[in-house]
Amino acid sequence: MRGLAGSNYEEGNGIGCAHLLEHFHTSKLFYKQKINKIINYGGRITGTTSRDDVAYLVKSLKEYYQFSLDYLLEIFLEKKFEESFIVQIKNNIIQEIRQNINDPKKYIMRLAYQNLYPGQRFSKFNTGDENDIKNLKIDSIYSFKRDRYSPDNFVITACGDIDPKLFIQTIKSFFVKNVYKKSNKIKKLKYKKNKQLKILIQKNEDSDQVHLKIDFYGVSSSNKSKYAYLLLSKILKNKLLKSIQNYNSKFYIPTYSIDVNSFSSNTYGLLGAYICMEDKYLNPFIEIFRKTLISLSRRKISSSELNAVKNNIYCDLIFNLEKTSLASDFYSELYLYDSAVKSHSDELNNYLICQASSIQKAAQNFCKQKPKITILTNNTVMMAPKIIWK
Known part of the structure; x- marks a missing residue:
């Protein structure tokens, strides 16, 4: 499942929300029941956050793919963020930031954006820096999720030996039970390029x-x-x-x-x-x-x-x-x-x-x-x- 909820959509004090939500949605501490059901049957869950989008990938045997779909669809539901849990995720992300800085190849890839897009969200790390993460408020996280995590901003694709009709029927039945307000139409992001050497x-x-x-x-x-x-x-x-x-x-x-x-x-x-x-x-x-x-x-x-x-x-x-x-x-x-x-x-x-x-x-x-x-x-x-x- 991939959606328009990448880091370049962050604004103001919300820098770091995109990547933090990816950690949040792939954490067994919060989605314990759903994720354990997948893992106990040999499945795997990963998430990635880019500048433009966020992606969640679940691999499972065909007999249990509906567990995967059930988990992915639940990501759209609003959930309360416990302060202690947010602190734990923040600490994990800060360690990730430090590891990337200690890896010269990863670090220079991130620094390069300062040259390409100075003074814009692009110029900061995709994850945000340590201060961004430390200063990130719960209200900003809620706001980012409400604005970006709407079904009309996401696509779900499946590949493997599955029944397409049953797959689509499962998705439709989920959205019949859970009503969502469509998000405002997202304008295509534009960036100012630096024409100088x-x-x-x-x-x-x-x-x-x-x-x-x-x-x-x-x-x-x-x-x-x-x-x-x-x-x-x-x-x-x-x-x-x-x-x-x-x-x-x-x-x-x-x-x-x-x-x-x-x-x-x-x-x-x-x-x-x-x-x-x-x-x-x-x-x-x-x-x-x-x-x-x-x-x-x-x-x-x-x-x-x-x-x-x-x-x-x-x-x-x-x-x-x-x-x-x-x-x-x-x-x-x-x-x-x-x-x-x-x-x-x-x-x-x-x-x-x-x-x-x-x-x-x-x-x-x-x-x-x-x-x-x-x-x-x-x-x-x-x-x-x-x-x-x-």
């Missing part, structure tokens, strides 16, 4: 390596350019690995990590690169990245290169959809965001028909942007004046 350097005394993130604005999930953007990210990564190896054989060793991804959500998208390296390679890598992106904007990708990347994406999606949990997750995003794509075969076809010229155009679009560069290092004084993007 921006560099954020954060001190990280616990690491001898530099963690670097280079980000560009992408497109939302409803934009057809997302297919070319994802293909470009895969090709860009392959090119970077070759360029690094040509620059210095010692630069490319197994302990280093490099990743390039294009991400599209309901209201925004990003293309970003991450690498961990010795500080002496920071400026050379930024220059390699810049030149590689420019080269992709000036020439079309070869057919063999493009087909190899398409095959990789095709197989990844097919393999993922073999898992019922990932298939259900995939369709929940499609239907929540009212995408024109209504099946995985349509999605696959959009990648397969994407032309080399579209990928070249995507690279040109990114070359027109000034990137947002985020750095975690223990040597900020030395590196601050050297970061240059021509």
Whole structure:
């Protein structure tokens, strides 16, 4: 079950509500009877909170799937929050925040949003920071749930050996017994982009390596350019690995990590690169990245290169959809965001028909942007004046 109740819908003193409610709804301490019934029959429950939405996933054997559905639907019911229970959840979230800060890769991913969307809800951690959680009031949590946890803001998808008619009948009977007031129509969130080159350097005394993130604005999930953007990210990564190896054989060793991804959500998208390296390679890598992106904007990708990347994406999606949990997750995003794509075969076809010229155009679009560069290092004084993007 996925709904429009992510952290970017938080306002004022309500920062942290989205993630806290996810913890609340997946806690055995509160939904003890419902959750234990699922777990006792071998089921599993997980929750995730993103910027745009919240998702609850329940896996169970087909004989007991109605227990899962019963639990998910009860999330919509209003329940009283005990102060002691809220304090316990807050403490758990604070520990989660600290763990993420202690993980350089996770930490820099969160810091990057400060560069991309300064002064907006986006610029803070998805979870909120420690002070946000400590200062969060019960009234704010109630208010967020009333505003966002309405059936018309959510979709339920199911994948597996079930009876569709019985599945739908169970849902309908639940909503006949429980009357809900429809929420106000949610306006599509809009964000102010930073058009300037921006560099954020954060001190990280616990690491001898530099963690670097280079980000560009992408497109939302409803934009057809997302297919070319994802293909470009895969090709860009392959090119970077070759360029690094040509620059210095010692630069490319197994302990280093490099990743390039294009991400599209309901209201925004990003293309970003991450690498961990010795500080002496920071400026050379930024220059390699810049030149590689420019080269992709000036020439079309070869057919063999493009087909190899398409095959990789095709197989990844097919393999993922073999898992019922990932298939259900995939369709929940499609239907929540009212995408024109209504099946995985349509999605696959959009990648397969994407032309080399579209990928070249995507690279040109990114070359027109000034990137947002985020750095975690223990040597900020030395590196601050050297970061240059021509």
